[in-house]
Amino acid sequence: MxxxxxxxxxxxxxxxxxxxxxxxxxxxxxxxxxxxxxxxxxxxxxxxxxQPTSEQTSSVGTNSTDKHKTTTASTQESTPKSSAATEKAAPTAAMDHGSQYFTDVSFTDIAGNSLAKVSDSDKIKVHYTFAIPEAVHPNETMTIQLPEQLKLVNYTDFPLMDAAGNIIANASTDAATGLMTLTFTDSVEGKTDINGSLFFWAKFDKTKVTDGANTLAMPVNGATTDVQLTVRKSVGTTTGNNNPTVVFKSGAFDKNDPSIINWTITINNAQQRLIQPQILDTIGPGQTLLTNSFIVNYRDANKKSLKKYSLVPGQDIENSWTKVTQTDTGFQLYLDNLGSASTINNYASAVITYKTKVDASTTRYINGAGTNDEAGQPQNRNASVNVYGSGGSASGTINEAIDQLTDIIDEAESIDETELTPDDAAKLNDEIHKAHEIVDNEEATLEQLDAASDNLEKVIQEVAPSTEQPPVDTKEIEQALKELQAAVDEANNKKAEEYTPESWQPVADAKAQAEKVLKKGQENPANVTLNEVNSAKENLTAAVQKLVKREPPQSNKSLKEALARLEKLLADLNQKVRSLYTEDSWQKVMDLKDEANRLIASGKATLAQVNDLIQRLTAAMSELKLKTTTPNAENTSIPISTPSYISKSPTTSYQSSLPKMGEDKGTALLILGVLAISLATVMIYYKK
CATH class of the missing domain: 1.20.5 (Single alpha-helices involved in coiled-coils or other helix-helix interfaces)
Structure with missing residues (x-):
């Protein structure tokens, strides 16, 4: 214890x-x-x-000035105060409101269309809207901190306007931090409820984005909002292509006829999944649509032509959704599936060209085209052609010049190179490459941008293929139409009730389509193609060759008689002894017996089926082979169910069924032998 x-x-x-x-x-x-x-x-x-300066990128702002230089404004992003001591230690500075006044942010292409998919080498337009409900003071700031995936395209300072056009702030950007700072001017003094918008260009840091869905945290409302963007990672080097568009439109005066404007619509350079897209086109005043000028060129993912159609409003194309119809304000165009929705045709994009004739009533002709993207959102694009009396035109600002040059680049990249000579294709690509270099050059001047636009436009006019269609030789088509008519006549001679419904339906479908092609071709052979006519004939001929005849109606009497014959044959078979025959020949008979029993039990036997079985079973029974070692081989009539040696009759005995072979004498000799042996035994016993 x-x-x-x-x-x-x-x-x-x-x-x-x-x-x-x-x-x-x-x-x-x-x-x-x-x-x-x-x-x-x-x-x-x-x-x-x-922090050291990283790769420089561009900035484009609303109503920006003409200068296109690199400007780095050192700004220090404010950080939350962790304690009262830290607040007291901070130096006195103008208030930074961060992103609290920015109400919305979005990404678009150059035409203002919402982006769904982009390449990691593309440039995107970042749009912001703002609303300042309270009083702010000069030298106070707002800031936008770009996420790590984005970099500015250039660092040009630009003004920020309110809805009335007053400069309320000046924007500057920091190349090292990706921070954009907007410093309020004296215009904000004494004002409230200021609102407006701004935009700038950005590009991707390829090391910070992944192939597929990317989430970009964009400053807005004093916090960040997640913007989803699908990015395709590019392989190898790039010349800096612009972000692809869902719909693009351009126009130019015909170099041979200045009273005609050639319009071009390019759909789905963005490689989206478009299911039977429709384009609604509005033709501006002072123009008349030339209805016979429509051409639709479907292209693959490499912008190579796959299929080309000439269209006339109101006329359909067989096996294709492609068609055009006129409207009060222009036309509506219907296209086949594009992008990943086109699994059969592999159509990735399409280029549509058409013409309008002008009446010289204005100096600016405008057309607009609109469609929906893969998310169902409307995508619209306007194009205009100006008439200049002399000289040329100036963009006015760096931002406008960049927009104009990227438009022309998109137009140039819409041209199908397979229709150009090798020299023209090389010349066009060389000029496109030069234009890309100018757009990507952050030091490019307004004059350089305008010159690049002029040079590229000039090359487009020089190399662009003519949209005039050569006259169609209809001789082959007319001969093919005659052959198609003969195939239709042959099909018309067939009667549906003579063939099975399953084999007749393909004939009916092929004949209906062939008659439709015939009708168009008979109106005008130029309305159909040789391939279209030949395909219709081949489909109809193949369907007719596969017709299957119906069986003739069978009577109940004939069927009952055939069944009775079959059952009698089966009864005969039951009398055969299996052990007498070889296994192979017997098994063949048994298989047919089983088949016959199943057919009878089904209750659905036809006369043809029963007759066929009778024929095959009879042949098999005749081919039964006897075993070579079997005694009494000649006796083949012993029934299976009741052997001959088992008699049901009292007057019949086993002995009577055997052949006579001297059996009575054998019995007597047996008795004598037994007696002799017994006598000999007794004698030997007594002798001993």
Whole structure:
């Protein structure tokens, strides 16, 4: 007991020493963590001002000035104050409102169409809207911190306008941090409810995006909002293509006839999944649509022509959704599936060309085209052609010049190179490459951008293939139509009731289509193609060759008689002895017997089926082969069910069924033998 008391006393003493040390350790850890966080925050702030400059990118703002130079504005992003001590230590500075006044952000292409898919080498247009409901003061700021996946295309300073056109802030960008700072001007003094918008160009940091869905955290409403964008990772080098569009439109005066404008609509350069897209086109005033000028050129993913159609409003194309109909304001165009929806034709995009005749009533002719993207959102594009009396035109600003040049690049890339000579294709690609270099050059001047636009437009006019169609030679088509008529006549001579419904339906379908092609061709052979006529004839001929005759009606009497013959044959088979025949020949008969029993049991036997079985079973029974070692092989009439040696008649005995072979004499000899052996045994016994 004494020893136990000593142990308890020692434990209490040890606990009293350890408790205050443990408490001080917690306090020490807390203090150290707080100091570490403060040091890390101060270190991050220092690094944000000394970070090295990264690759330069572009910025385009609403109503920006003409200068196109690199400007780096050192801005320090404000960080939340972690304590009252930190707030007191911060230097006095104008208030930064962050992104709290920005109400919405979106990404579009150059035409303002919402983006669904882009390449990692594309440029995107970032749009912001803002609303400032309270009073702000000069030198206060708003800031936009780009996510790590985006970089500005250039660093040109630009003004920020309110709805009335007043400059309320000047924007500057920091190449090192990707921070855009908007500093309020004196125009905001005494004003409230200021609202407006801005935009700028950005491109991707290829090391920060992945192939597929990407989430970009964009500053808005004082926080960040996630914008989803699907990015395709490019392989190898690139010349800096613009982001592809769902719909693009351009126009140019015909170089041979200045009273005609050649219009071009390119759909689905964005490679979206478009299911039977429709284009609604509006033709502006001063123009008349030339209805015989429509050409639709379907292209693969490499922009190579796959199929080309000449269209006339109101006329359909066989085996294709492609058609055009006139409307009060222009026309509506219907296309086959494009992009990943086109699994059979592999149509990736389409280029549509048509012409209008102008009446010289204006100096600016406008057309608009609209369709829906893969998400069902409307995508619209306007195009205009200006009449210049002399000189040329100037863009006015760097931003307008960039927009104009990228439009012309898109037009040039819509040209089908397979229709160009090798020299013209090389010349066009060379000029497109030069134009891309100018767009990507952050130091390019307004004059350089305008010159690149003029040069590329000139090359397009020089190399663009003529849209005039050569006259169609209809001799072959007329001969093919005669052959198609003969195939239709042959099909008309067939009677549906003589053939099975399954084989007749393909003939009916093929004949209906052939008659439709015939009708169009007889109106005008130029309305159909040789391939179209030949395909219709081949389909109809093949269907007729596959016709299957119906069986003639069978009488119940004939069927009953046939079944009776089959059952009699089966009864005869039951009289056969299996052991007398070879296994192979017997098995063949048994298989047919089983087949016959199943057919009879089904109750659905036809006369033809029963007759066929009778024929095959009779042949198999005649081919039964006897085993060579079987005695009395000549006796083949012993029934299976009742062997001959089992008699049901009282007057029949086993012996009477056997052949006579001297068995009576054998019995007498047996008796004499037994007596002789017995006598000999007795004699030997007595002798002994």
């Amino acid at each position: 004494k020893k136990m008391k000593s142990i308890i006393l020692f434990g209490a003493l040890l606990f009293g020493i350890a408790s205050p040390v443990y408490g001080n350790a917690e306090e020490l850890t807390s203090t150290t963590t707080s100091e570490t966080a403060l040091n890390s925050e101060m270190k991050a702030a220092e690094e944000s001002t000394t």
